Amino acid sequence: MNNRVDLVEKITPWRESWKVHVKVVKLWYHKNPALDPSQNLLHMVLMDEKLHKIQATIRDQLILKFSVSLNEGDVYLMTHFTVVPNTALNRVTKHRFRLLFQYNTSVVSVVSPRIPHSGLCFASIDEIDQMTKEHNFLIDFVGIITGVRKERDVASYGKLVKAVVVEVFADGKRVQCNVFGNACDLLEYDKLQKYPRSPLVVLESFKIKVIKGGVILQNVINVSRLFINSDIPESVEFLSRFSVASYGFSRLVTNDLGYLVSKVDGDYFNPKEITNIQDLHSDNGIWDSGKDSGWWVYWFVCSA
Structure with missing residues (x-):
């Protein structure tokens, strides 16, 4: 044998x-x-x-x-x-x-104890920021949620799909994440406001989108997943390495515009710095869907 x-x-x-x-x-x-x-x-x-x-x-x-x-x-x-x-x-x-x-x-x-790893492999925010073109490899990312904004639902195959914009903070920088579909249920305001501090989020299999003026992350419907305050070893390691205690993260609160915001080192997150999904759609952008061997990704294609 x-x-x-x-x-x-x-x-x-x-x-x-x-x-x-x-x-x-x-x-x-x-x-x-x-x-x-x-x-x-x-x-x-x-x-x-x-x-x-x-x-x-x-x-x-x-x-x-x-x-x-x-x-x-x-x-x-x-x-x-x-x-x-x-x-x-x-x-x-x-x-x-x-x-x-x-x-x-x-x-x-x-039965095998030899493969304890979760399989997640986190990209750093510096690696994401340095992207100048889009890649076909989906990435994992971890950070602290410091801003959440609900968008108007968008149409897809005759159905309305939820849309939420999230700001995630890691290693002194912030990145925008566009989330569509059922994953938005984890980002309901009342759920996030129950945490005494801004929660940690793990983004699994997210698309890096290079747009005019920067880089954003976006989920792939049916493939990407979000985990809020997950206790997996990689999350614990991030919090330990990140030295969360050195940052003054506040509880997420609703501001005058109806967005969830947090403070980092005493400064409020500025929602105006985040690109609006509807603006992307109206500013000569195209709401498009790319099919690929059995599963679909939804994105905005922005004009140059």
Whole structure:
């Protein structure tokens, strides 16, 4: 019996058989609103003990076969895939390839303490600020919420989608985050105002958008996730490194304009510094949607 396990970073299409020992660090279903309702997909991010990651996809006709045995956070021994180029418009891993499950793909649950990492890999605010063009790789980010503004709902495929603008503070700088869809439910004013100090937010798989005058982050509907005051080790490490005690963060309060704001070192967040979503739309911008191999990202395309 061959007990050899392959490293995720070594996977290529030029070999037929692969066996990986991996943790499911992210799992999400997708129903494409522009295609036939039956065209559903189940996506995963798999990570091995070396912390290398690869995306895997299960097509509609195989979802029932595999979904009952797959859980986010669990570890598996997996074999027999089709390996294809990872040419997605928006990629959740940097691996050149991704895996497609087949009918004969084997998934065996294993007990393993060797992959405790959450799979999050935070980009620094300096790395984000230095972006001069958009990339197709989605990033993770962590910071303190210092401003929240509800926007008017926007239309998408005949439905109204919630929109919220969030300001996140990290390492002495601030970045704007546009959030659309159900993720906005976590940013309701009454929920955020219950915290005694401005809460910490983890942004998972967010798009970096380069716009006129700066850089913003934006969620990808069905893919991106937000976590408020998460107790994962990476959040604790950020707070320890960030030395939160050295900043005078206040509780989020409503200002005269109806926005949630906080103080950082005694200065109120200035909502005028944040780009308005409606202004982006009206200022020769285009509300567009980009489709990509089974899941969709919504964004504003701003004119130069």
